[in-house]
Amino acid sequence: MTLSATLKKRLKYFDLELSFTCPTGRMMVMIGPSGGGKTTIIRMLAGLAKPDDGRIIFGDEVWFDAGRCIHIPPQKRRLGYVFQDYTLFPNLNLYDNAAFAAVDKKEVDVLFELFKIDHLKKRRPHMVSGGERQRCAICQALARHPRLLLLDEPFSALDVITRRGLREELKNLKGKLSCPVIYVTHDINEALFLADEILPVVDGKNDDGWLQRTITREPGSQAVSRGAREPRLSLVY
Amino acid sequence: MTLSATLKKRLKYFDLELSFTCPTGRMMVMIGPSGGGKTTIIRMLAGLAKPDDGRIIFGDEVWFDAGRCIHIPPQKRRLGYVFQDYTLFPNLNLYDNAAFAAVDKKEVDVLFELFKIDHLKKRRPHMVSGGERQRCAICQALARHPRLLLLDEPFSALDVITRRGLREELKNLKGKLSCPVIYVTHDINEALFLADEILPVVDGKNDDGWLQRTITREPGSQAVSRGAREPRLSLVY
């Protein structure tokens, strides 16, 4: 199964316009400045927002086609989506949240162990820390055996070590999942570590130079003037 | 004004127990594993949660004293607090959110410009991206001229460049604010860049070795076995 999308959407301050493909078992990492349209893209892939124009094709299914007025609702796309603000159902405890749409409830236990929250099964979301909530949201998405996995900054609330551990787990999982994975992050190390492909999104467009400019502090990029004052740390973490 | 706190609280899986001081104009950065108690500490400083035992003293005011049954409510502590999940009032637009408790509304415009969200003034929180919401929450906290600033992962939803820029702004602001700042982050670079002092919190205790172990991958730390497989990137970003 390959996901391929051509998306156009008029936003208030810029027009989103880009296309990409992502085959099964591969992970595409989206990265780019805040407000650049990453979440909007993910929402369109999920079917929660409609592009103004373009097409989304998954394998041999057409999920969206502006020309032919096709729009498959999110229910029928069978995806896993970890929201940026890691929405969980406040009325359910963590276990029930993860088991909510699980294909096999027994897997939930395995996932909870993997993500180190098995001691929190019976807690309600407001009774755990931000990072714990986020990990539960990932378990929820994985437990339903998605055909496409969308992760919008899934590790943003995690500390370095936990993050690194989970990042590895995710990389291992990716092979077993056999579905395309789209991953949004702010962490360039993470992007480089995880990505089979990197899609830098700047003001709604694919801007291949952005990553390079950011990393190498190319003259003219914002990074230079500001970064110069910064101590040069070379932590390999 | 100096903040000094001795806190004890029984949590389900460990006991929180630590003490620290933080004088005006200084920034203390809390860092540590997810679920380690950082947010809980901040909530106690804010007055939203009560320690089981201990004292919180700000300058010559006693904010909390378990022995003398003193508990000053959050209203009277006059603080700025950026929540981890950047709570904004959903019924107000970004500008009104930031001006909600501003000492001088004119400053809000300045802050919005500084944080690069002045074009979004009239939007409601659910109409902007995660990072934009987070920046607005920081403006809201700063606009009220707090006596103590508590920032719980304020930049977690921001891309690298924006983050680096704001980090600098914050460092500059710190001098002008003349109040103690407590900052929670997962980003060690950020911690090293911003901190006048670093407080690693592991399982509710101050664990000075944690930072060292994480950075240098001391044998025995989780970081080693996992990190070894990781490509050694030395990005100075």
Next chain:
Amino acid sequence: MDYLALYVTIKLALVTTAVLMVIAAPIAYILAYKHFPGKSFVEALIYLPMALPPTVIGFYLIILMGPRGWAGGIWESLTGGSLLFTFLGITIASIIYSIPFAVQPMKAAFQKIDRRLLDAAYILGLSKRAAFLRVIIPNSVSGIAASAVLVFLHSIGAFGVLLMVGGSIPGQTKVASIAIYEAVEMMDYSAAGFLALGFIPISYAFLLLVNRLNEDSRT
């Protein structure tokens, strides 16, 4: 004290509440989420039983449920019995009379549901129906509790409508409010007062129950 009348009252209120919770939920859902032309008008019609004086509702219900009205006619041709002056008859009247109180607070609660929860439910593959049952309903407990309280107490106090369609058959349609009316008409004010006092423990007990359920759902 007319215990039989109190018993009929409680039975009527419980049945009304149970039935209305089931009927009102989908109506409230449609009013909260769907858009269609004339929606406000439909909504106004649903709320009409509240705006109309009970005697007017009773007046039209008699016409409807009488043997010459279509509801009464159908019922009679099916069962051979009359719909008026039966427990079923006053239950129907009481349900119609209380519909608005069931619908309005539920609608308000459904409207307050965080849209992101619904997004999450759809992503997880839930149909609209399943999302309604598994996400909207459990997260609207306090609104549903409000509905239940209003409907239950309102049916307990129902009088005008039941006077019109009920007759006053002991054990069947003679509810406490009618017994009070009769006592007042007989100028037996102390009997009326006693019976009225009986309402306090009933509403107190019901409130305790609903508050308990409401709180359970939030811890």
Next chain:
Amino acid sequence: MDYLALYVTIKLALVTTAVLMVIAAPIAYILAYKHFPGKSFVEALIYLPMALPPTVIGFYLIILMGPRGWAGGIWESLTGGSLLFTFLGITIASIIYSIPFAVQPMKAAFQKIDRRLLDAAYILGLSKRAAFLRVIIPNSVSGIAASAVLVFLHSIGAFGVLLMVGGSIPGQTKVASIAIYEAVEMMDYSAAGFLALGFIPISYAFLLLVNRLNEDSRT
């Protein structure tokens, strides 16, 4: 058609709704957030006007507002006039009669407020009062709208209570529901029907207004 009666009805319903929104908000707040011994009991008492048959409420209101009752007595010693059989009198009756419908949906809405919003408000230095006015109220609009709809329509349809304390004085206390009742008793069914039809546009207009306000607050 008895336009004067319709006019009195609308006036009464508007005044009742306006006054009750102000009175009910703090009561609902206390019920939603405070804990004190006997709270459920107090709550049951507040809801009692709904559970009691309107004629019973009317009967006790007569006693209370009559010249020998304490409310009526105080009023008479202050103004020299009677409280019963005046517009003020039926307004008070209508307010008491509708209190539960104002309080219950507001309470449910207040309970649903995200606690984090209140935390944020306190951090920003708001007193409980200010947080109530600036955070709880604006974020409970749909619940408050539910209250307003219920109260307005319920006052429009009020009959039993007003029948007791009103005295059917044209232009003062003769509301449309009473006019309808009189028409039915006089067997003038078409006049009753016409007057009843008058309720549809009124409730429709009010609903449109509330829905408009409600929607404005959410965009």
Next chain:
Amino acid sequence: EKISVAVAANFISAFKEIAADFEEKTGVKVEATFSSTGNLYNQIKNGAPYDLFLSADLERPDILLKEGWTEGSFVYARGKVILWSADKKFCRAVTWHEALKTGKIKKIAIANPLTAPYGAAAKEALIKSKLWDNLQDKMVIAQSIAQSFQYASTASVDAGFCALSASVNPEGLKGCFYALPEAPDVVQAACVAKNAKNKQGAELFAGYLLSEHALKIKQKYGYR
């Protein structure tokens, strides 16, 4: 075996006692519905299965006769309207006219003359005494004769036109009253349904209503 009877609300007290006696004597169970005459008439018109209707006026049974619901009506009670007050000082005047004319009287309750037969009777007495127009702005309209008594007994009004039956119950004894010689009797008629389910029982009860024994009970409650 049972009969179902629709009874005008003003007759409740007497009716309950008569019905209890009747049940004891005949073993026929009496199921009664009490409401205003207008309401009961409306129920009957829409097919309510009453065997017997005890109206508060002559008019409704007449109409039912014309509509073919019944084959004939009979008078079962005659009521009297009185002027009652909770304040015993009210009755110090010689006639009820004078009592009403004193300046202290601010409010008088009357049952709606358009709908309640007792109200109509009171109105007739007032017109005959040339008091009707003068008292207009003191009038409070009650919807039934029982309500008029409620107003009077709670002192919400200074005096009220009530049924004689009110004066004989415990609450009524606490006050005082004038008879109104000018007022006509309120004639209450009853009729048996043509298609009554238990026509025999209904006719039996109709007969019992007019018996000596029932008459005593009616008198006890202020009817003739």
